[in-house]
Amino acid sequence: MNYLIAVLETKQEADSASYALEKEGIPKEKTTILGEGYQSADEFGLINPNQQAKKGAKKLVYWLIPFGFAAGYAFNVLTGIQIFPGDNSLIDHITGGVLGAASGAFGAFVVGGGVGLTTGSGDALTYRNRLNEGKYIVVVKGTDSLVRQATRVLRQFEPEYIQGYEEPVNA
Known part of the structure; x- marks a missing residue:
């Protein structure tokens, strides 16, 4: 068609x-x-760029958060940075992983949402x-x-x- x-x-x-x-x-x-007095863009079925942005961000979130956690955990293990003073390095590693996961979520939001908003709707x-x-x-x-x-x-x-x-x- x-x-x-x-x-x-x-x-x-x-x-x-x-x-x-x-x-x-x-x-x-x-x-x-x-147009006004006729069908709207939604009624006709024109793609809503905000929905495309949300879908793009959601797709990226599923693999960027676990990857970010693993990368943050590994980074903390390799560098030996002490986030909390004391002898418990496992807490530091997990905190590094959580910070990495948060960075992954932010990346998914910025890249998936931003790119979806600007290019996903044609x-x-x-x-x-x-x-x-x-x-x-x-x-x-x-x-x-x-x-x-x-x-x-x-x-x-x-x-x-x-x-x-x-x-x-x-x-």
């Missing part, structure tokens, strides 16, 4: 574009308008920002020939942005 996404400035332009698409023979059920963040600016998005979903026909129609409205996408095939 292919998608065509066009960003238009006003509700009137979006309505006119939808009407022009219908007039050209593109079924109304193949066209969706996003173009969805751009479209969400445009919707937040009060613009409208016209989406046409269909075959390659339908999307090409819709592209010709939507170009007449001089959209701020127009982009075609091909839905990935799940293997």
Whole structure:
């Protein structure tokens, strides 16, 4: 399945574009308008970058915390640093491991969350920002020939942005 996404400035332009698409023979059920008074980004299914960031951080947490604990424990064993005064070095080693695990958790949050927030959502963040600016998005979903026909129609409205996408095939 292919998608065509066009960003238009006003509700009137979006309505006119939808009407022009219908007039050209593109079924109304193949066209969706996003924006105030229409579907929201969440209702349409645009990826929320915050959710992607949380998923990225969660994936990293599962292996960075144990690795951080092991690294912190080993570092304390190798260096012999005394965290607490006294003869019990096992407490020092475990404390080093806990500090390493905390560093691993922080790393998962920063790297997994930060990278997920900036790259995990693809173009969805751009479209969400445009919707937040009060613009409208016209989406046409269909075959390659339908999307090409819709592209010709939507170009007449001089959209701020127009982009075609091909839905990935799940293997």
